[in-house]
Amino acid sequence: MTTLTAKDKQTVKAFWAKVSGKSEDIGASAVARMLVVYPQTKTYFSHWQDQSPNSPAARKHGKTVMMGVGDAVTKIDDLKEGLKELSQLHAFTLRVDPANFKILSHNILVVMAVMFPTDFTPEVHVSLDKFLAAVSLALAEKQGQEDPGVGVNLFRVTPARN
Amino acid sequence: MPENSVSADLQTGSDKMVEWTDFERDTIKDIFSRIKYDVVGPAAFARCLVVYPWTQRYFGGFGNLYNAAAIKGNPMVSKHGTTIIHGLDRAVKNLDDIENTYTELSVLHSEKLHVDPDNFKLLADCLTIVVAAQLGKEFTGEVQAAFQKFLAVVVSSLGRQYH
Numbered sequence: 001m002t003t004l005t006a007k008d009k010q011t012v013k014a015f016w017a018k019v020s021g022k023s024e025d026i027g028a029s030a031v032a033r034m035l036v037v038y039p040q041t042k043t044y045f046s047h048w049q050d051q052s053p054n055s056p057a058a059r060k061h062g063k064t065v066m067m068g069v070g071d072a073v074t075k076i077d078d079l080k081e082g083l084k085e086l087s088q089l090h091a092f093t094l095r096v097d098p099a100n101f102k103i104l105s106h107n108i109l110v111v112m113a114v115m116f117p118t119d120f121t122p123e124v125h126v127s128l129d130k131f132l133a134a135v136s137l138a139l140a141e142k143q144g145q146e147d148p149g150v151g152v153n154l155f156r157v158t159p160a161r162n
Numbered sequence: 163m164p165e166n167s168v169s170a171d172l173q174t175g176s177d178k179m180v181e182w183t184d185f186e187r188d189t190i191k192d193i194f195s196r197i198k199y200d201v202v203g204p205a206a207f208a209r210c211l212v213v214y215p216w217t218q219r220y221f222g223g224f225g226n227l228y229n230a231a232a233i234k235g236n237p238m239v240s241k242h243g244t245t246i247i248h249g250l251d252r253a254v255k256n257l258d259d260i261e262n263t264y265t266e267l268s269v270l271h272s273e274k275l276h277v278d279p280d281n282f283k284l285l286a287d288c289l290t291i292v293v294a295a296q297l298g299k300e301f302t303g304e305v306q307a308a309f310q311k312f313l314a315v316v317v318s319s320l321g322r323q324y325h
Contacts, residue, residue: 036303037310053303106287110294110306117295122212123230125291129213 004130009076011127016073018119019112023070026111027062028054033107041100065104072135079138091142101136108132180315182257189308193293194254202292203247204240208233210288217281246285253316261319268323279321286313 004012019026032053034041048057068086075082090096109129112120120128182190211218212230221227224238233239249267256263271277290310294301301309 033303033306037307109291110301113291113294114298114301117298120291120295121230122209122234125209126213 004076004127004134008127008130011124012076012131013073015119015124015128016070019116020070022115023066024059024063026108026115027064027066027069028059029062029111029114030104030107031058031062031065033110034104037107038103041103044094044096044100069108069132069135072131072138076131079134080141083135083138083141087139087142090139096139098136098140101139102133105129105132105136179258180260185304186308186311187257189305190254190257190312193297193305193309194251197293197296199247199251200240200244202289202296203245204243206285206289206292207243207246208236208239209292210285211239213288214281214284217284220275220277220281250289250316253312253319257312260315261322264316264319265323268320271320272324279317279324282317282320286310286317289313 035045035051035053035058042051045051045057045061048055050057052058072079072083109120109125109132112125112128208230211221211227211233218227221238221242224236224242226232226236227239252263253260271279290306290313293309294306297305
């Protein structure tokens with residue numbers, strides 16, 4: 001797992017400053033693509049009445065996700081600590097298979113390419129890819145650890161992330 | 163070997179043909195008729211070398227790959243990018259027999275070039291990104307799904323002759 005260099009952090013912050021105004025659209029589009037291109041991800045949203053990619057629930061979820069990404073940008077110097085609560089949520093309540101973080105990250109990158117073709121250069125791409133991987137790792141952090149609501153897990157298992 | 167890509171994994175047995183819907187066929191052909199080969203090929207390949215720097219291991223003879231600017235401006239990178247996209251064109255013209263189309267290329271990449279087939283998926287992801295940038299809003303989720311399915315079949319075929 002590569003760490004974010006100072007240049008990566010700078011690049012991510014600068015790019016985020018440019019695009020964050022459109023974060024709702026970015027999120028909605030990324031979630032929509034995920035549901036269409038990787039239909040197995042719909043299994044996490046069986047509680048939505050309308051599972052179609054452009055439903056109000058999907059749009060709302062896109063907004064939620066990008067708010068989380070924006071928050072992560074401000075905590076870029078210590079993602080593990082900064083995303084502790086979100087990690088607990090994804091591990092113990094939502095129980096998301098961490099492989100899906102990679103899928104959503106990929107679709108966020110595709111949306112960046114669609115919406116910001118000139119700004120999303122290879123240099124920005126690599127830093128953002130590394131950042132989203134670091135966020136994903138921080139979100140997967142709590143998997144296999146003690147669930148504060150349930151009790152001690154007998155096995156300390158770190159998920160095979162790749 | 164860690165997997166870094168999310169290109170949809172496709173398991174095709176030798177007795178199972180890939181089935182394409184009309185939408186998928188039309189979409190794939192449409193994409194390839196619209197993209198500029200000498201722009202998309204070099205851009206995708208250069209992006210792959212930047213975003214997944216370990217892929218540079220196969221191109222020791224390409225000269226200066228020290229940074230993103232050098233990679234983008236490197237004429238050997240551009241030339242190879244164009245070669246790759248023309249190679250994809252063969253699959254577009256033979257959608258119903260991609261497997262056999264790539265038998266020789268698969269042997270070449272395995273026996274002679276010794277390329278880890280995981281890298282094909284990384285390049286496929288970069289192609290998706292570059293095509294998305296070229297097509298913009300027209301690169302809808304449905305178009306993306308068709309394109310990624312096509313690339314997954316290509317990637318699978320290129321890996322078939324490895325042993």
